[in-house]
Amino acid sequence: MATREQIWNTYVAETIQALAPILKKGGYILDNEQPHVVGERFLMQAVTTTSGKKLILLGTRIADRKRVVIKVSNEKAGISELKEERKVRHALKAIRFAYRTFNSPKELFWGKKKGYAMFIQEFLPNSPTFLERPVKEQFDLALSAFKGQEGAHATTYAHQRFARRYFNEKKAGDYITSFEGFVQYAEQNRIAEDLFKLLQVTLMYLKENKTDIERYQGFLTHTDFVPHNFRVIDDSIYLLDHSSIRFGNKHEGWARFLNFMTLYNPDLEEGFALYMRENRSLEERHSLKLMRLYRLGEIIYYYITAEERSSGDLKMLNHERIYFWGCVLKRILHDEKLRTNEREAYIKKRDALRSPEEKMRQKGLH
Amino acid sequence: MRILIATPLYPPDCGGAALYTKELAKRLSESHTVRVLHYGHLPEKIEGVKTFSVSKRYPLFLRLPSFFFFLLKEIRHADVLIAENGPSVELPVLFLSHLTSKPIIFHIGDRDAHEYAQKKGGLRKRIEERAFSRAKTTLPQTPISRPEILPFRPHPTEKMTKYEESWKTHLTRLTHLFSYGN
Numbered sequence: 001m002a003t004r005e006q007i008w009n010t011y012v013a014e015t016i017q018a019l020a021p022i023l024k025k026g027g028y029i030l031d032n033e034q035p036h037v038v039g040e041r042f043l044m045q046a047v048t049t050t051s052g053k054k055l056i057l058l059g060t061r062i063a064d065r066k067r068v069v070i071k072v073s074n075e076k077a078g079i080s081e082l083k084e085e086r087k088v089r090h091a092l093k094a095i096r097f098a099y100r101t102f103n104s105p106k107e108l109f110w111g112k113k114k115g116y117a118m119f120i121q122e123f124l125p126n127s128p129t130f131l132e133r134p135v136k137e138q139f140d141l142a143l144s145a146f147k148g149q150e151g152a153h154a155t156t157y158a159h160q161r162f163a164r165r166y167f168n169e170k171k172a173g174d175y176i177t178s179f180e181g182f183v184q185y186a187e188q189n190r191i192a193e194d195l196f197k198l199l200q201v202t203l204m205y206l207k208e209n210k211t212d213i214e215r216y217q218g219f220l221t222h223t224d225f226v227p228h229n230f231r232v233i234d235d236s237i238y239l240l241d242h243s244s245i246r247f248g249n250k251h252e253g254w255a256r257f258l259n260f261m262t263l264y265n266p267d268l269e270e271g272f273a274l275y276m277r278e279n280r281s282l283e284e285r286h287s288l289k290l291m292r293l294y295r296l297g298e299i300i301y302y303y304i305t306a307e308e309r310s311s312g313d314l315k316m317l318n319h320e321r322i323y324f325w326g327c328v329l330k331r332i333l334h335d336e337k338l339r340t341n342e343r344e345a346y347i348k349k350r351d352a353l354r355s356p357e358e359k360m361r362q363k364g365l366h
Numbered sequence: 367m368r369i370l371i372a373t374p375l376y377p378p379d380c381g382g383a384a385l386y387t388k389e390l391a392k393r394l395s396e397s398h399t400v401r402v403l404h405y406g407h408l409p410e411k412i413e414g415v416k417t418f419s420v421s422k423r424y425p426l427f428l429r430l431p432s433f434f435f436f437l438l439k440e441i442r443h444a445d446v447l448i449a450e451n452g453p454s455v456e457l458p459v460l461f462l463s464h465l466t467s468k469p470i471i472f473h474i475g476d477r478d479a480h481e482y483a484q485k486k487g488g489l490r491k492r493i494e495e496r497a498f499s500r501a502k503t504t505l506p507q508t509p510i511s512r513p514e515i516l517p518f519r520p521h522p523t524e525k526m527t528k529y530e531e532s533w534k535t536h537l538t539r540l541t542h543l544f545s546y547g548n
Binding site for chain 2: 135136139151214250275283284
């Protein structure tokens with residue numbers, strides 16, 4: 001029986017084979033190497049969006065040798081996700097109640113050919129990557145993007161009508177319901193008792209503090225705001241992935257970013273902690289904590305599902321990931337910092353268990 | 367003194383006008399009894415300051431009368447009303463001004479709303495002008511924005527001193543208005 005990885009690889013090869021002549025006719029050629037379809041890509045399924053199967057390919061426009069990114073799908077859910085993403089992308093330019101506008105790469109083509117929905121946009125270089133930049137610059141860029149997002153606050157009846165028309169919306173009760181689902185799933189999959197208890201305690205904490213989540217709902221938020229989903233061009237952030245933008249708690253995007261930085265750049269995480277302490281209200285800081293807890297529950301849930309779907313070293317790696325993020329959850333819940341040795345021990349294990357393809361995929365990604 | 371502040375914007379709303387109102391309420395509450403009436407839901411709290419909210423989610427024809435009736439009720443417990451500019455406050459305050467003798471001070475905290483009213487003209491401008499004309503005074507000055515304390519940079523000590531000074535001047539001016547008018 002074919003493994004999930006084999007099924008994915010077959011899907012990728014068939015899609016590329018079918019797509020190449022269609023693209024050529026339209027004036028585009030595909031690169032020989034496609035970094036965004038290898039490694040652990042076969043396991044990835046966004047937990048925050050509609051999760052359709054889609055490929056992100058790199059290519060060139062023949063006429064002017066311009067590099068392009070091609071998002072493509074021939075499956076119902078994938079096509080629907082591409083359509084949604086495009087709708088959100090256009091709606092972002094039309095939010096009248098936003099203080100700032102949002103940058104996106106230029107759209108070059110959108111259409112359906114021979115059953116494939118294709119969205120082609122200009123390629124934006126990722127050099128230097130976000131994490132290669134000085135930490136002060138990283139902080140300024142991220143803060144500016146968060147301020148841009150929180151500047152779009154759907155408060156009035158008319159704002160909310162607009163938001164509902166173009167974006168998904170998540171309210172305080174929805175976060176609690178989702179987290180209940182994570183806990184239930186963890187129980188069904190018999191994770192270690194102490195981690196399960198930690199998830200239960202976190203759920204209770206979220207329920208008790210639901211008002212602090214509700215206070216900051218109705219804000220535009222990019223729920224997957226991490227370096228591989230944006231590019232920095234001339235000191236401005238360009239969003240690459242629009243499928244994770246919705247109206248929800250304003251700290252949902254912050255939370256994802258800071259949880260990511262706990263692992264990848266703790267100095268930046270610490271910088272944001274200082275910023276929040278010195279410049280934002282107690283309620284805001286608490287809302288951010290609650291959202292970080294929520295997102296950590298979500299990532300643990302994600303890796304439980306990934307562990308189930310993987311084998312060999314990758315299964316072991318996913319197991320390690322569950323307990324690493326569990327450790328981060330415990331620290332955030334108790335207002336503690338993750339210890340350096342905890343982070344380093346995990347990174348060591350991760351690097352030993354990651355496949356060479358995944359290591360290649362990660363190169364220059366963040 | 368008992369002070370009622372009426373404002374269209376209040377945190378968790380973003381922007382200078384919302385932050386100004388919260389800071390004003392906080393600073394005034396150190397020596398006065400302060401109540402805040404605002405549009406919104408679940409405001410950020412200040413110890414010792416009572417807040418009243420009118421949901422922005424109501425359609426306009428419901429939220430304006432609601433705000434007006436709250437104002438009418440709360441003005442009885444106040445010696446002075448500080449109203450922030452913006453049509454959603456200007457209109458109810460305009461009606462209220464015919465029913466109360468309590469002094470009203472309008473503060474132009476939202477410059478964008480003010481400039482928009484002036485530029486657009488018509489009803490929006492007339493509402494603003496009529497509301498301002500019913501006030502004891504209109505205060506266009508706003509203290510400078512609080513400088514942000516940022517990581518990886520030195521503390522903005524000098525800017526912070528200027529910020530404190532601008533608030534001191536602002537509060538002195540306001541207190542003077544409470545006592546002596548213009």
